[in-house]
Each structure stands twice: as C-alpha cells, then as structure tokens.
Amino acid sequence: MIKEEEIENMNILVLAIKTTGEGMEIARKYIELNQSEMEFESSKIMLCNLLKRMDKSDEFLKFLKQFLKNRGNENIAHIYHRIGLILRDKKKYEAELEYFEKAFNLCFYSDSSQQKYAAFVLHKQGTVYTKMKQLNKAWSSQWRGLQILDTMGYVDSHWRALFYRSIGRICLYRNKFDKAMKFCMKALCIRIFFLIPDHVLIALSYVDIATIYFYQHQYNEALLYHLQAVEIRQKYLVPNNHEIVWCLHHVGKTYYKIGDLEKSLEYYLESLKNMRRSTLILARESHSSLLDDIILVYGNEYEKTLE
Numbered sequence: 001m002i003k004e005e006e007i008e009n010m011n012i013l014v015l016a017i018k019t020t021g022e023g024m025e026i027a028r029k030y031i032e033l034n035q036s037e038m039e040f041e042s043s044k045i046m047l048c049n050l051l052k053r054m055d056k057s058d059e060f061l062k063f064l065k066q067f068l069k070n071r072g073n074e075n076i077a078h079i080y081h082r083i084g085l086i087l088r089d090k091k092k093y094e095a096e097l098e099y100f101e102k103a104f105n106l107c108f109y110s111d112s113s114q115q116k117y118a119a120f121v122l123h124k125q126g127t128v129y130t131k132m133k134q135l136n137k138a139w140s141s142q143w144r145g146l147q148i149l150d151t152m153g154y155v156d157s158h159w160r161a162l163f164y165r166s167i168g169r170i171c172l173y174r175n176k177f178d179k180a181m182k183f184c185m186k187a188l189c190i191r192i193f194f195l196i197p198d199h200v201l202i203a204l205s206y207v208d209i210a211t212i213y214f215y216q217h218q219y220n221e222a223l224l225y226h227l228q229a230v231e232i233r234q235k236y237l238v239p240n241n242h243e244i245v246w247c248l249h250h251v252g253k254t255y256y257k258i259g260d261l262e263k264s265l266e267y268y269l270e271s272l273k274n275m276r277r278s279t280l281i282l283a284r285e286s287h288s289s290l291l292d293d294i295i296l297v298y299g300n301e302y303e304k305t306l307e
Contacts, residue, residue, distance in 0.1 A: 061086045077106035077114060081121055089242075093128050100125045108148075116159075119148040123162050135170050142166050158194030161187040161201070165208055177216055184208040203232035207247065210254075219257040226251045240277040248274065249290050256297065265297045 064086070067079050084099035100121055107118035126141030146163045154160065168183030188205035195201060210225035230247045237244055252267035272290055 077103045093132055096128055115148060115152060119145040126166055130170060135173060138170050158190055161190040168208060172212055177212055180212050198232050200236050203229040219254050223254045226254055239274045245271050245275045261297050268294045
C-alpha cells in the first residue's frame with residue numbers, strides 16, 4: 001500500500017508492504033540478493049529501487065524528489081543517478097543523460113571515495129547511448145568505466161560483468177556476433193563465479209546470450225537460455241515486472257520461429273496477462289507488438305485448418 005499524507009504542512013509518502021507467507025520468503029531472498037548494493041547506497045535508496053522492481057516507478061520518483069528537498073545525509077549523486085534510471089524507463093533519454101552527468105561529476109571530481117560509483121554511472125550512461133544508437137559514445141562510456149575500475153584494483157570483480165555485458169550488446173548491434181558472444185559469455189562466467197545461484201543478474205546474461213543466438217537464427221540454443229532466464233525472474237520478480245513480460249514474449253517468439261505454435265501462443269498469452277497488470281510505459285508500449293505476434297500465430301493456425 002502506498003499513499004501520500006500531509007502532516008503539519010509536510011508532504012509525506014507512506015509505504016506499507018504486506019506479504020503472504022510465500023511472499024515473506026521471496027522478500028527475504030530479495031533482501032539477500034541486494035545486500036551487496038548496500039555497500040554503495042543507503043537503505044532509503046534501496047527501498048526506492050525495490051519500488052521500481054515492484055513496478056511502482058511513479059512512487060519511486062516521488063520518493064527521490066522528496067529526498068532532493070529534504071535529503072539529510074543522503075548522497076545527492078546517488079539521488080541524481082536513480083532519478084536518471086526512472087527517466088530511462090519513461091524513455092526520456094536526454095533528461096536521463098543530464099542527471100547521469102550531474103551524478104558522475106559529483107562522484108568523480110568532488111569525492112574521491114565515490115570513484116567506483118562514478119564508474120557505474122558511466123556504465124548506465126553508456127546503456128542510454130546504446131538505446132539512442134549512438135554506439136561510439138556508448139563504447140567510450142563503457143571502456144572509460146572499466147578503466148576506472150582497473151585503476152582502483154577491481155581486476156577480478158563481479159562488477160566488471162556489467163561492462164562486459166554492455167560492450168557485448170554494442171558488438172551485437174554492430175552485427176559482430178562472435179565478439180558479442182565473447183563478451184556476454186565472459187560476463188556470465190564472472191557472475192556465476194561471484195554471485196549466488198539464481199541471482200537475477202545471471203538471468204540478464206542468459207537473455208543476452210539468447211538474443212545473440214536468436215539474431216543468428218539459432219533458435220533452439222536461444223530457447224534454452226531464454227527459459228533459464230524466465231525461471232530465475234519468475235522466482236524473484238513480481239509477475240507484472242516488465243522484465244518477465246519481455247522474457248515471456250521472447251520465449252513465445254522463439255517457439256514461433258521453431259514452429260511450435262501451441263507453445264508460442266501459451267507464452268504470448270501469459271505475457272499479455274502480465275502486461276495488462278503493469279503500469280510501466282515500457283510494458284505498455286510493447287502491447288501492440290505482442291498483439292501482432294499473437295495474430296500471426298492465430299493466422300498460421302487458421303491456414304493449417306484450411307489445409
């Protein structure tokens with residue numbers, strides 16, 4: 001339950017979370033998964049991150065704006081960074097880059113203890129440039145972030161997987177499939193070595209590898225990795241999370257390419273059911289694409305019936 005209250009001229013956002021017995025176990029595992037991030041960000045910022053993953057982005061943004069007005073001892077660079085992430089979900093890329101630039105400058109030039117965080121901001125900046133298809137800028141941001149980690153001695157660290165994964169995606173968009181697979185496999189190996197089994201970031205690597213196989217029309221291999229990603233995400237994320245919606249859709253697309261229309265439709269419809277419960281722009285904008293794919297399946301079924 002999330003609601004706004006006004007107490008003595010103060011605007012307060014109240015959050016109450018109630019879970020079932022099963023939900024408590026999921027929440028406990030989720031907290032364990034995010035303990036490493038607490039090294040960099042406060043519990044309040046991590047609460048905002050939880051809201052985002054619960055598909056409560058608008059509430060997340062309200063919390064962050066409250067922090068800007070009354071931030072206390074909160075690190076303002078962290079707030080700027082998180083606001084940027086919300087703007088990415090809303091596809092406001094130019095505004096997002098502005099917030100990332102503010103966050104990076106504060107971390108890199110004003111506080112030497114925040115150099116590592118500055119590298120992560122560069123990583124996010126690079127992902128925005130990738131979405132905008134400005135691949136040269138994306139490449140520069142990712143490698144600069146890696147260089148910062150190198151200078152700090154993080155040669156063997158799971159944080160490097162973030163950068164390898166993003167560099168792999170840049171290679172993919174340039175149709176350099178072998179290089180893309182090399183970097184994405186490297187990211188996966190690092191995550192498996194350093195993270196607990198079934199960490200949600202491992203699912204991200206599975207999706208990357210599946211996508212590379214899909215682009216090369218190797219659909220059986222793509223399906224194997226997509227299904228592993230779905231299994232992990234469904235274990236830790238709420239059903240209407242856009243990452244689950246996306247994953248289910250692409251499992252359906254892969255089954256369609258293989259020729260299994262029944263399984264394809266099954267995953268499409270599950271994705272559609274979850275999508276309709278989502279308030280996130282990213283999910284809603286995928287609605288027409290998913291409906292088109294469902295129509296294709298029904299069209300093929302109709303043609304088979306005529307035969």
